[in-house]
Amino acid sequence: MAEQKSYEKPLPEFRPETKPYWDAARNHELVIPRSKTTGEYFFYPRALSPGEDMTEDIEWVKASGKAKVWTYAIHHMGPTKAYKGDPPYVVALVETDEGVKMMTDIVDVDPHDVQVGMEVEVVFDDVTDEVTLPKFKPVK
Amino acid sequence: MASKIPGVDEAREVLKKNKIVIAGVGETEQGKIPDKSSFHFLSEASKIAIEDAGIQKSDVDGLVTAFSLVEHTFMHCTTFADYFGMRPKFFSSIAVGGATAVWMAAEAAMAIASGQAEVVLCVRGDNTLSGISSSGMVALIREMCHAEFEFPYGLTTPGGYALIAQRYLHDFGATREHLAAVAVTMRKHAALKENAMNKEPLSVEDVVNSRIIAEPLTKYDCSIISDGGAAFIVTTEKKAKELGIQNKLAYLLGMGQGYSHQYLTTLHDLDQIYNAIHTSGQKAFQTAGLSTDDVNLAYLYDCFTITVLLELEGLGFVPKGEGGPFALEGRMEIGKDLPVNTHGGLLSQAHLGAMHHVIEAALQIRGDAGPRQVDDADVALVHGNGGIVSAHSTILLGREPLS
Numbered sequence: 001m002a003e004q005k006s007y008e009k010p011l012p013e014f015r016p017e018t019k020p021y022w023d024a025a026r027n028h029e030l031v032i033p034r035s036k037t038t039g040e041y042f043f044y045p046r047a048l049s050p051g052e053d054m055t056e057d058i059e060w061v062k063a064s065g066k067a068k069v070w071t072y073a074i075h076h077m078g079p080t081k082a083y084k085g086d087p088p089y090v091v092a093l094v095e096t097d098e099g100v101k102m103m104t105d106i107v108d109v110d111p112h113d114v115q116v117g118m119e120v121e122v123v124f125d126d127v128t129d130e131v132t133l134p135k136f137k138p139v140k
Numbered sequence: 141m142a143s144k145i146p147g148v149d150e151a152r153e154v155l156k157k158n159k160i161v162i163a164g165v166g167e168t169e170q171g172k173i174p175d176k177s178s179f180h181f182l183s184e185a186s187k188i189a190i191e192d193a194g195i196q197k198s199d200v201d202g203l204v205t206a207f208s209l210v211e212h213t214f215m216h217c218t219t220f221a222d223y224f225g226m227r228p229k230f231f232s233s234i235a236v237g238g239a240t241a242v243w244m245a246a247e248a249a250m251a252i253a254s255g256q257a258e259v260v261l262c263v264r265g266d267n268t269l270s271g272i273s274s275s276g277m278v279a280l281i282r283e284m285c286h287a288e289f290e291f292p293y294g295l296t297t298p299g300g301y302a303l304i305a306q307r308y309l310h311d312f313g314a315t316r317e318h319l320a321a322v323a324v325t326m327r328k329h330a331a332l333k334e335n336a337m338n339k340e341p342l343s344v345e346d347v348v349n350s351r352i353i354a355e356p357l358t359k360y361d362c363s364i365i366s367d368g369g370a371a372f373i374v375t376t377e378k379k380a381k382e383l384g385i386q387n388k389l390a391y392l393l394g395m396g397q398g399y400s401h402q403y404l405t406t407l408h409d410l411d412q413i414y415n416a417i418h419t420s421g422q423k424a425f426q427t428a429g430l431s432t433d434d435v436n437l438a439y440l441y442d443c444f445t446i447t448v449l450l451e452l453e454g455l456g457f458v459p460k461g462e463g464g465p466f467a468l469e470g471r472m473e474i475g476k477d478l479p480v481n482t483h484g485g486l487l488s489q490a491h492l493g494a495m496h497h498v499i500e501a502a503l504q505i506r507g508d509a510g511p512r513q514v515d516d517a518d519v520a521l522v523h524g525n526g527g528i529v530s531a532h533s534t535i536l537l538g539r540e541p542l543s
Contacts, residue, residue: 009294013287044289044405071310073302074355078294079281081274091295091354093303093404101405103290116310133292 007127008082017047020060025132028124031060032098043100065122067094067136070101074111090114094136108137142418148426151394155427156542159377160249161389164193165499170335170368170490174270178211179223181265181369186224189261189371195383200373202230202257204244206264206493209280210271220263230257237526238441239397239533240264241494246395246535248374258379264495265369284528286403298362298444300404300528302354304413305446309356311410311461314449316356318464320347322445323360323487325472330484332474332511337364338488344468361445363486370495372502377541388506390537393430393519396423398532410450413529417454420523420532428536430519432456435536437504437514438478439497439522442485448472451523452480455534474514482512494524501537 014022024031034041035049036057042050049055072092078084090106092114106114107123120136127133166188168181176184182205190197203226205217213219217233230251234240241264248260272280284297308314324344330336347360380389398420400413407413425431432455440451449463457478458466466472472480483489483500490496501520503509509517517539524533 010291012292018288044286071303071307073299073306075294075296075299076352077296079296080278083294089294091293091299103293103405105293
């Protein structure tokens with residue numbers, strides 16, 4: 001059995017109010033918070049809806065998992081030592097079908113094939129036993 | 141035509157009544173200077189500015205500082221007052237990233253106008269290059285983005301700007317050469333500034349072919365990091381005369397802020413950024429009763445080449461998407477349509493936020509910019525942006541007071 005290499009890259013610094021998001025991710029589900037008062041999705045999760053309603057009455061809605069690349073940047077250098085020696089990777093802002101933006105990595109693609117407007121779908125990267133990061137790959 | 145912003149008439153009356161001026165400036169050497177602490181730079185810059193104004197340290201009764209990326213203090217202004225040996229009547233720390241230095245002048249003006257102080261020292265500096273540890277560097281990157289929903293994806297600070305630049309290139313059909321042209325102009329100007337860190341001429345090809353950091357940005361699309369300090373003295377025309385200040389005075393004509401976002405995740409589109417820049421500029425312009433046509437010199441925050449184009453366009457100097465050709469045609473150079481960052485900016489002179497932008501604007505207004513002096517330096521605009529084109533601030537400085 002291959003040895004599990006420890007994950008040295010930055011892990012999310014969790015806040016208590018985001019737990020439903022990360023629990024869903026562990027179950028390979030993408031959920032997006034929505035205000036029960038206005039029905040508006042928002043991202044990133046906050047404890048109170050960032051709209052005029054300021055409600056704490058928030059539901060976590062299973063997302064379609066589909067999005068489009070709004071912009072991307074092929075990183076040739078990472079932010080920490082753990083990225084040293086890695087090939088260039090693609091950080092992107094994607095706009096989901098629900099109308100929110102998420103920052104993510106575009107994976108399973110040659111970085112230079114990524115384009116603004118490209119259709120992508122969510123995949124789940126179990127980076128550690130406790131943490132799963134949603135990422136996106138091109139829709140075939 | 142922009143609609144009238146509430147409060148600008150009142151703001152104009154306040155600035156007209158008080159005749160707020162920048163009366164003295166000071167800069168230390170800039171570069172890799174490992175044997176000076178952050179507070180050493182701040183003290184030295186303060187001393188130079190006080191001496192430039194020809195006043196006594198005891199004439200200064202107000203203090204505005206920024207923050208330090210190296211010194212661990214959560215009360216920056218009061219800590220510096222202690223180190224420098226001041227017991228100010230008014231003290232404040234401004235911490236809005238690159239929008240800070242510009243807003244420090246506004247903060248000083250508001251303090252003076254409300255009777256908190258009469259002579260305010262505004263100082264910013266740090267030993268960012270020599271003093272920051274590698275874990276400090278990582279912490280800095282983490283703090284520039286969302287630690288939970290952005291940092292885990294490996295975003296770097298240049299990467300954040302690259303995301304914006306890529307969308308800009310897409311929206312306007314602009315090219316990497318358009319971005320590179322900004323760096324070329326900055327380098328040309330830095331050659332005329334004595335304490336500039338980088339003076340070797342650059343061509344568009346040099347910039348485009350240098351090491352890629354995050355596409356489309358290369359090494360020369362990104363600002364330098366430096367050690368150093370800078371300061372300016374804000375007071376009123378009346379007080380300046382009372383103190384016998386000999387320098388020509390640079391009058392504050394207008395000031396404004398604009399907010400877009402903090403995290404890129406919250407950004408709807410580039411128009412959100414343009415609107416924030418526009419609002420910031422309009423507040424200053426409408427207060428002063430001026431427009432872009434009246435501006436002789438522009439000091440635009442150039443942490444990355446893309447920000448200059450966004451600001452040039454957002455402020456209304458050129459239409460959206462046309463900043464690139466403007467830069468490529470050399471129209472931002474001294475002697476051309478609109479000189480931008482005559483000191484070389486963050487891309488080539490040094491990185492102390494917008495401190496040098498404010499100082500250079502003041503020097504030009506008072507006719508003391510030496511080899512960089514522009515003939516008709518009547519009105520200068522200074523724009524700062526903090527975060528990733530997130531938070532914006534603008535001031536207008538002029539040779540004559542508001543009438």
